[in-house]
Amino acid sequence: MLQPFFDRYNSIYPLSEELKNTLEKELEIIEVPKNYHLLKDGQRDDYVYVLLKGLLRTYYIKDDTEICSRFMEEQHICMSVISFFSRKAGYEYMETLEPSILARIHYDRLQFIYKNFIEFNYTARVMTEQYFTLSEQRTYLLRKHTSEERYVLFMQQFPSFLQRVPLTYIASFLGMNLETLSRIRNKISK
């Protein structure tokens, strides 16, 4: 089940047998239903997840309204970035949008591996760079584009989410409300 993840890992920096065994031992597989909360507002995120099957979103609440900040699909590494890296309670929720299977590792165990398998940092650095790049692409979407442009960019950059994620969530991700998105879709389809 973890093999695709190890393959990706190995393509960045050779993964030794010993490290692979350690990761297999430390990664805990959990299976959760749809709409299950892996993290809530005010909690510190102590785990990083590999999403093996399913779909996740992160969101936060502003004026009693949910604002989606990210969608994550299979083979992706998932966490609440600010909370996990800064070791503080955050404002983000992390929730499954489909029944999901995840591998997770606790922050402390991860640090143990970083210290004892120094080459593990090479791969982690590269992966962090990749997710940082993705994050900047999401942010670019939000800046100074019209509602319609944001939706078009979203379709281009993240076509797979369009099929799996309800419109309300996409609308809040794109910084507009559901009705506006609906009108834009209507306009574009003509």
Place this chain on the structure above:
Amino acid sequence: MLQPFFDRYNSIYPLSEELKNTLEKELEIIEVPKNYHLLKDGQRDDYVYVLLKGLLRTYYIKDDTEICSRFMEEQHICMSVISFFSRKAGYEYMETLEPSILARIHYDRLQFIYKNFIEFNYTARVMTEQYFTLSEQRTYLLRKHTSEERYVLFMQQFPSFLQRVPLTYIASFLGMNLETLSRIRNKISK
């Protein structure tokens, strides 16, 4: 001149003499005037910089208008994230807003160090995590907040830029136009 940077570095993971010497040898110090472009639209960013003195911004052009995406001050590591990490030409400009002194290293030399000083990846991983966190905080600003809220958050999160950066740039960073920002400042000061 590089000592504060090395100190910061050393506090994350011990910096060996050999690595320190290598970094000192590889880092090239450049001194540039105000409004100097380190990177332009359509170019690939081949350097990562440490800003020793001065002030930078990154921006891009949308419909003939400049949109600031980031401000960077002393001791910070500066690059065009998407271009530098993905090795592709990007859309971003990187420009000094004050006369500046920077240390820079070429992408290829950096990779050389990553491969030959494997512990260098530990520090780089942690630093990438820190900048990723900062980037997510900037993005949080942009999502579903009113113009006034965005400005207040900016004042709280990045007070030092308020003194050094012209309002036009701050306005475009916050996704509003200059006149709107001016009215908000007026309203708040009452």
Place this chain on the structure above:
DNA sequence: TAAAGTATTTGACAATTGTCAAATGTTACG
């Protein structure tokens, strides 16, 4: 220090997007 250049503020009006209410469409399940 005066003049030119740049930065910020103000006003009037237009365009875009949000809000609320209701209608319609779709899905899941007893």
Place this chain on the structure above:
DNA sequence: CGTAACATTTGACAATTGTCAAATACTTTA
């Protein structure tokens, strides 16, 4: 198969922000 629950669309109107033009304030330099 019908009903409830949920998702999406549509309409009327309000609020926010943008645009353009002009006035004022601040900086730089000859």
